[in-house]
Amino acid sequence: MASGPTVNIRRDVDDKFYRYRMPLLTTKIEGKGNGIKTVVPNMSDVARALSRPPSYPTKFFGCELGAQTSFDEKNDRYIVNGAHDPNRLRELLDHFIEKFVLCKSCKNPETDLVILKSGRNEEIIRDCKACGERTDVDMRHKLTTFILKNPPVKSKKDRKRNAGTAAANVGGGNSPTHEAGDAEVADAADGAESDDELTKKIKAEAAELNTDAAITDEGWVADTSPEAVKQRMKALEGSMAAAVIGGDDEGSDEDVNSPYSQLGRWVEENRGDVEDLKTFAVDVYKKVQDLGIEKKHKAVLVLMQALFTDEAVTEIRNYLPLFKKMISSERHQKALLGGLERLVGLMQPSLVPVVPKLLMEFYQADILEEEVITQWGTHVSKKYVDKETSKRVRKASEPFLKWLEEAEDDEDEDDE
Ligand SMILES: [Zn+2]
Missing domain, CATH: 1.25.40.180 (Serine Threonine Protein Phosphatase 5, Tetratricopeptide repeat)
Structure with a gap:
């Protein structure tokens, strides 16, 4: 649970009474040598504060650092390969928040990510609950590919349905390209084959x-x-x-x-x-x-x-x-x-x-x-x-x- 220190979601706002706070991101180095990795034990708490799936900021770290990432939602494990400084990851989290959370117009963090489709084109939008503006996300960022493949899910029920890959396969499902298999999803960026x-x-x-x-x-x-x-x-x-x-x-x-x-x-x-x-x-x-x-x-x-x-x-x-x-x-x-x-x-x-x-x-x-x-x-x-x-x-x-x-x-x- 979020019992550790908290910080403003916008760390550039130096206001003790700023409404939007999140747990301070913590890290833990595990393994050694080639297998060394950085675990983010409170990633799901941080992500919850941002109303984003924990895999998004984790994957964002991977994109920015050129590192492999892996997530195991069931066991609440979010991992970036390699040893990374906690302050560096906190800075990157600020970038993630800037690019994928805050409303571009009013800088409020109460936004939803929405995927807009027109023909073959897909676009990710930040839908602001505070000012009502819909502002775009830079689609050149690599994370957008990941988001499109693993779209945000709204309710717990949807989440469960997305996770149940077996059921999805049987039922056919109505999300053609989006199968968010969650059990230890190895990063596919490095040529790892997708599971049949x-x-x-x-x-x-x-x-x-x-x-x-x-x-x-x-x-x-x-x-x-x-x-x-x-x-x-x-x-x-x-x-x-x-x-x-x-x-x-x-x-x-x-x-x-x-x-x-x-x-x-x-x-x-x-x-x-x-x-x-x-x-x-x-x-x-x-x-x-x-x-x-x-x-x-x-x-x-x-x-x-x-x-x-x-x-x-x-x-x-x-x-x-x-x-x-x-x-x-x-x-x-x-x-x-x-x-x-x-x-x-x-x-x-x-x-x-x-x-x-x-x-x-x-x-x-x-x-x-x-x-x-x-x-x-x-x-x-x-x-x-x-x-x-x-x-x-x-x-x-x-x-x-x-x-x-x-x-x-x-x-x-x-x-x-
Ligand atoms: Zn706004």
Whole structure:
């Protein structure tokens, strides 16, 4: 809630009695190296004060800074990649307010954004409730493209309908170009592919499932709290080698100098400094070859745990060729799934909602086979993690398993 310090929405107005105030934008730097990012914890409070969706100012920051942004409305997370100074972001917020909030005529912030269509032309207007003027927005700004694709929604009900991508796909909907999928929308500006309908559906279902789990399974709530995560990360820090080796059935190779420990440490130490993950993936493979373990399923287990950060969804495509190269048997696939259990269950609980998405990537790349995933998904195992964690990860994968099952049913029908 907006309990912190507040400032005038127009910071150039030095009037203590100015009616329009907003929380002072706060920031938090998370991650390190290549994965460093700036989280804006109170973005939704700030945006509410401005009557704009929180994604707009976030995306605006991205446009101005040339940085990728991501939003997860369900978990109220608004992120700009890279480390940014809070004062710089506050200045940019002033620009956003000037360009996309304040009435151009009377400078009052009580405006709505309205999209006007004439033929193919679309224009964004600030509709002022104070003076009644309708003033335009500079359509040359990149944010306008984003706004047109994710138009402002008026009521909560509309908002919900827009978010329910699965329902929108089924119903056809009456907003032809506007599908504001909200579950962890990765910035598409950098060439990230847009999700197909199936992936959207899975994502929506996964998000729902996650909510359910949070309500029905109190343990899970505790597990995903920032404190718990922090504690777990602390426990894991520096003991990556131990974590990656424990619990595998291929002998008790717990030597910190084993090639697997070396690989885990090497990846962890180097992944933060890389510019380009695709190139890094090649380096990883070279390292695996140097260590002479490129055919070992255990190397796959280690890589699953060591390669990914909490942005696995965007990282995974860079690593698919690497996994494809290394996975040559059912046993390798099982090691990959075991690594996924540890990654999601122990190291990066924030990835739980995207388990179906990750499985889908591996499945579509022909890295994981249907039979192996199904077998894995329907059998809780203590091989890689404790039983409870094993159950949770499998529960998170349910939308994907269900889809696999349905896809198979469809095929059967076609055969008849
Ligand atoms: Zn006005």
